[in-house]
Amino acid sequence: MSALTSTQVLAELAERYGISSNYHDWLGEYVEVSPEVLVAVLAALDVDAATEEAAQAALDAADERPWRQTLPPTTVARTGAATEFFVHVPAGEPVTVTIHLEDGAVRDARQLEHLVEPRVIDAAPVGEAKFQLPADLPLGWHEIRAVVGNTAEAAADGAAGSGPVATATLIVTPDAASTQLDARAWGIMAQLYQARSAESWGIGDLRDLRTIGQWGAEHGADFVLVNPFHAPSVTTPIEPSPYLPTSRRFSDPSLLRIEDLAEVLELHEAEAQRLLELASYGQAANRVDAIDRDASWLAKREALGICFEAARRGDHDRWRAFGNYCEIEGQSLIDFATWCALCEQLGGNWRDWPEAFQDPGNDAVDEFRQQHADRIEFYCWVQFSLQEQKERTQQALREAGMQIGVMNDLAVGVHPSGADAWSLNHSLARGVSVGAPPDAYNQMGQDWSQPPLRPDALERTGYAPLRDMLRKAFVGAGALRIDHILGMFRQWWVPAGMPASQGTFVTFDHEAMIGVLLLEAERAGALVIGEDLGTVSKLTREVMADRHVYGTQIMWFEREDDGTPKRPEHYRQECLASVTTHDLPPTAGYLELAHVDLRERLGVLTRPAEDERADERATIAAYTDILREEGLIGADAPTTEELVLALHRHMARSNSQLFQVALADLAGDRRPINQPGTYREYPNWTLPLTGPDGQLRLLDEVLADEFAGQLAEAAVRPQAE
Template identity: 45%
Template sequence: MNDAPEVERELPSEALAALARACRVSVEYYAIDGTLVQCSAPAIRAALAAMGVDAGSDVACERSLEALEDLEWSRLVPPVVVVTAGDALELPVHVDDGDEVDVTLRLESGETREMEQLDRWVPPREVAGTMRGRATFLVPPDLPLGWHVVEAVSGGRRGRGHIVIAPAQVEIDPAIRAARPWGLTVQLYSLRSERSWGVGDLADLADLCALGKARAEAEFVLVNPLHATEPVAPITNSPYLPTSKRFLSPLYIRVEDIPEVAYLPSQQRALLAWEAEKPQRLNESDELLDRNAVWRLKSAALEEVFKAPRSAGRDALFEQFCLREGAALEDFATWCAISEAHRGLPWPDEFDSPTSAAVAAWRDEHADRVLYYAWLQWIADEQLERAQAAATRAGMSIGVMVDLAVGVHPEGADAWSSQRVLAQGISLGVPPDYYNAMGQDWSIPPWQPRALEAAAYLPFRDMVRAAARHAGALRIDHVLGMFRQWWVPAGHPPLDGAYVYLDHEALIGIIALEAQRAGTIVIGEDLGTVEPWVRDYLHSRGILGTSIVWFERHDDGAPRLPEDYRADTLAAVTTHDLPPTPAYLAGEHVTLRAELGMLGEGGIEAAQAEAERERQAYIDVMLERGWILGDYNEEDLVAGLHRWVLDSPSLLTGVAITDAVGDRRAQNMPGTDTEYPNWCVPITDGNGEPVLLDDLFEHPRVRRLFRAIKAARS
C-alpha cells in the first residue's frame, strides 16, 4: 500500500464536498493500512455526473444541492420505500400547499387499505415558485410481506410509489440449522460427463445433485454463476463477466433432454447424435475447454430442435414463460438477435436504446430470431428447474446453490437494456491494497443508485427473483457491493476513484424478501476488508457470511482455530480464486505467481518461506488435535483441513470437487487476463487424468475423503 505511486490530486472545494456527501459519494476514505486518503475533485465530479448531478463548478454544486432538497418535495409520493415487517412508517406526501389529497394503498393481493393521516405539521417549502406542503400518512404496521402500491391524487396530479415490506430476517429451516449440512462446490463447466458436449451442463448438475446425496450424503451443490453469455463467438470465458445476470447461458443446455428431440425424424436424431460425438470426444481430454467450439456445435443442434413442432401444451408453457418474463425477455432476446446479426461489428447509432423506433422495427422484421433466443431461455430455465427438482427428489435439504456475480459486461445485454439504471462512464473496482498498489478496474458498470431508486428497485428485484427462482441457496459475490462501491471514472487510473454508498437497507431488504418467498438461503461473500458492522448487519438479517480456511487468520498470521469461526457462515478450505488445496499445500501457487511476475518484494524465496510457515502452522494444530498422524501424506492433510472446517460452528460446509480428486490447476488466477487460462481448466486428478462425473464417486481419492468427512460428522 505504501508503495502506491503518488497522484497529484485536486481536492474538492467545500461546495463540492457538501454535494458529494448529500449524494453519498465519499470525499475521503481509510486505506487498507489505516491511512486517511482524500478523493480527488475530478473523481468526485465524475461520480456525481454519472448520477445526473451537475458539479462542474461551485455555483453548479450549490444549485444541484438545492435541487436535491427540492426533489423530495416535488414528488407526490416517494418512488419506493423499503421497510421491515412490523416497523412503523410515516409516509410523506407532498402537495401544493393547502390542497387536499386522496391516498390509497393497494396490496399485492388486490386488497385496498385505508391510510390514516397523522397530525404532523411541517413548514411548507417553495419549489420552482410554488409553495409545497407535506401531509403525513401512517403505513399500517400489519402489512403482509410484498410489493404494495401507494397512489396519491391531488389537484389533478397523480403520484404512484411502492411500499416494500421485507422480513426482518431470511428464515432458515430449523432442521437445516440442526443438521449443519455440507455440500459440494464446483465450477460446473469444468466437470463433464460421458454425455456432456465438451463442458459440464445442467443435466450434469442434476446428476451431480442426485449422486452427491446418494453416494456422499451431500446436501447442496454450489456452482459458478450460470448467467447469460454472448450469443455468438467469441464467448467471454469468465462466468463473473456475463452479458446478463437476469438470464441464463444456453451453453449449459443438454440438447438431448429437450422433449421435442424425441419427436424429430429418425434421420435428424441420428444426425444430432453424430454431431454430439465431436464435443463428447473432448470430455476425456485434459486440454483447455473451448467454449467457442462447443457453442458452435451446440447452437447448430439447438437451431434444428427449435424448428421441431411443439405440442399444444408445450406451446402454452412457452407462452406462459414469455408472459412471465415480459419486456425484459423481449429486450434480451432482441439484443441477442442484433448481436448475432452484427457479429462483433459496431451497431448503428439508432440501435443504442432498446426503446428506439429503429430497434422496434428491427425486432418486428426479425421476429423469428428474437423468438429463438427467447426459446433458448425457456429451455435453460426448464433444465435448471429440473436440476433443483432432482436434488430435492434425491433428498437434498438445500439442493442447487447458485452464484450471483457482481456485475455485467459493459457491452452486454444488461448494459444495453438497463442503461437507465446503470452509471455511464464508470467502472467498478477496488482502491489500492496490499495485493495491488494501483488498485483494480473490473470494467463493470455499477448500479446508479439515484436512478435505481427512481425505478423503485424493480430491475434489482427482478434480477434477485430470477436468481432465486430455482435455487435452494443463493451466494452473492462481493456482498460488500450492496453497501459501498469503488467507482473508477473512465480515463482515470483505478486508484483515482471514490466510494459511492448505496441504500443497503433497501437492497438487503429486497434480497431478504425475494429469498424468503423462494425458500432460498442467502450467503454473502464477505471476504477481504469488510467493516465488522457490515458483517453484524448481514447476520442480523439472516444472511450467512463466508469463511475460507486460508483467510481465517489473526493479525500475526496465526491460523484462527475452528472453534473461533463465526457460526452463521458457509465455511470451506478453498475457493475458486485459489489453487486447489493439494497445490496450495505444495506451494505451487508461489511458483505460479512467480512465473506470472506477480510476486512483490523479496521474490520467490521470501514467498516460499512464508508459504511454508503458513502450512506448518496448520499442520502443527492438526497434529496436536490428532486429525493427522506423524507419517501424514498429502491426502491426510487435505482430509485434516476439511476436519478443521467441519469442527467449526459454521452452519454450512463446502467441499471443492477439485480438492476431492486431487486437482492441482487453479480455475482462476486473480489479477491475470491472458497470462493464465482462467475459467478454462477441466477437472483432472492429481496425475492430470480427466475425471468425469460418471466416475467421480468411485475415484479412490474421492471415496477416502468422503469417508473421512462422514467419520468427522458422526
C-alpha cells in the first residue's frame, strides 16, 4: 500500500473519531496535522493506528460499530422535534421500540419505511430499521427500549446493549434557554478568596459572598459572579488556580464559614475554646499580603473535624438530612470522599499510589473504605455542609433583591492527579491533555495539563459525567458561566511529550453538549453564559445565538471593523460585558499600564516594551476621546479614578443585558490576580485586595469606601425604552 493511501486511511480513521487531520491556524494558514499526532490522539481513544494494517482494521471496525449495536448508546432530541434514529437487528427479526419516561410512563416509537440491504457482520446478516420519536416528549432523561422478536421471554429480559432487549439513553432537551432577564442588569465579579473580611480565616468565604451580594443589592446589583468553587486537593501544597481543580463535581471546603456551621451545634467547652483559637490563628492571616491556602485549610480542616464530631452526637433530624444527601449523591460522593481519605494516607497524586489503589473499582479500594469509614463519612459531611451554606447564600442574595444572585463559574477541566481524574478514569482520554493552539497572544500554543473527557465515553455513558458535573455547578446559583465554551464544540488535544503547538482539534457533539447544558439549566431555573473570547468558530457563536446562550465581551478587546473601540450600542444583547477580566489588571492598573510593566519585568513580552506602551496609550487615548464626546469627562486631563468611573458609565450604557464590575475595581486595586503565560514567576491567584496606595484592604473597608459607592452608581444600567 502506498504512503499516500496510508495517509488517506489515517485521515479517514481520524475523521470517524472527530479528529482533525488538517485545520486553518490563527493566521488563516492551512496546516496538515502530522501522522505522529494523529496516531497519538487516536491511541488516547484506545484506537490502534500505529501500523498500516492496524489503522485499516480500526477503520473497518468503526464502520461496523453501529451495525453491532441494536440501539445507538445515546439519542439526543430537542423538544417538539420528531427525531429519527436507527435500530439494528438480525435480518428478518421483528423489533418493538418503546420510550420509558422519567415519570414511569411508556410511549411507542413509530417505525418508518426504510429500505436498505442487510449487512453481513460476523457471517450473519444484520438489518437496519428506522424509528421516529413522538414530537411531544417531555424534557428529561429517558430510556429507549428495543425488544427483538415476539417472545415474552425477550420482553422480560431487560438486559442493556445488544440482545433480545436493548436499552439506551434518550435525552430530550430544550430548543433554547428559557430563563431570560426582564431588564438590563449589572453585578459584581469577585475572586472570592481575595474578599477577606475581619472574620475570615485568611481567605474569603461564603459569608463574605453574602456580604458582597447584600451590599451590591443595596446599590442595585443583580448578581455576583465568583471564581470557580470547585474542590482543590485536601493535601498541601494546594494548587492556587481555581481553574485547575481536583474535582468539578464537588466544592472547596475552604468556602465554609466555620462560625455559621458551629452556631447550630452543641459544642463541649473544650471544643468551643479550640475553635476560638483556630479562628484567631486564621484571622491573623488577613493582614498578610498573600493568600495562604495551605494554612487556611489546615485550620479549617481541624475545625471541621470538631464540628463533625458534634454533629454526629447532635440534632438527629439534621443527621437524617445528611443521610438523605448521601443517598441522593450516591457513588460519586463516596468515590470523592474515598479519594480524600486516600490522599491523607498515600499523598495527593493518585498516579503515585500503589497500583491496587489507582482504580476506584479495585478490591483494595473497597477494603480501604471499610477500614476508614469514619474518615470517608467526614468528607461526605463536609460536602453536605457546603451545599447547605451555598444554598443559604443564594437564598439570602435573592431575598436581598437580586434577580439572579450567585453566578457560578465552571472551569474547563481538572488536575490530572485529582479526584475526578481518578474516579472518572474510564471516561477520560489518557496520553493527551487539553490546551489551546497557537494564537496572537500565545504563539507557541498552550498546554493546560488537563485530561479531557472522551467524546465516545460521553456517548457510551449517556452523558452522565457531564450531567452530574453541571447539576453540581448549578447548586446555589442563579446563573452559570462556562469558561471556554468552545470546549463543548471542539478541543485542542496535545499528545504527551509534544509541544503545545503540535496538537489537533477533537470535535464533540455540540448538539448533545449544549442540549445537556440547557436541560440542566432549565431544571435549575438558571441563566447560562458562555465565555467565548478569543478565536472562536463561527459555528459556536451561531449555536449560542440560536439557543440563547449568552456570550462574553471585554471592553479592551472589542473593536469595530475599522479598528476603533466598539461603541456601546454595538455590543451583543445576549452578553455579559465588562471593562476588564481576571486575566488583565484591574481597570486602574490597566490605565497606568501595570500589565506592560509586569510583563516587561517577567520577560514575557514578544516585542519591545515601548511598542506595547505606545499601542496601549493609543487605545486609552481613543477611549478618552469617546468619553469626552459622551460628556463623561471634562476637557482637563482626568485622574485615574475619574477615568475608571467614566469607563464604567460608558459600558453601563451598552446594549448587553448583563454588565459586571470587578470587586478589585471597587477596591481601587492595581495588581492583576493572574498573569497569563507564567507559572511560579508571578504569584497568580494568591494576592489579596489592596487599595490605590498598595495597602491591604479587607472587604469591610472596601465596601465602606466612598469610591466603591460611586463606582456602583456608575454601573447602574439605563433601561431600554
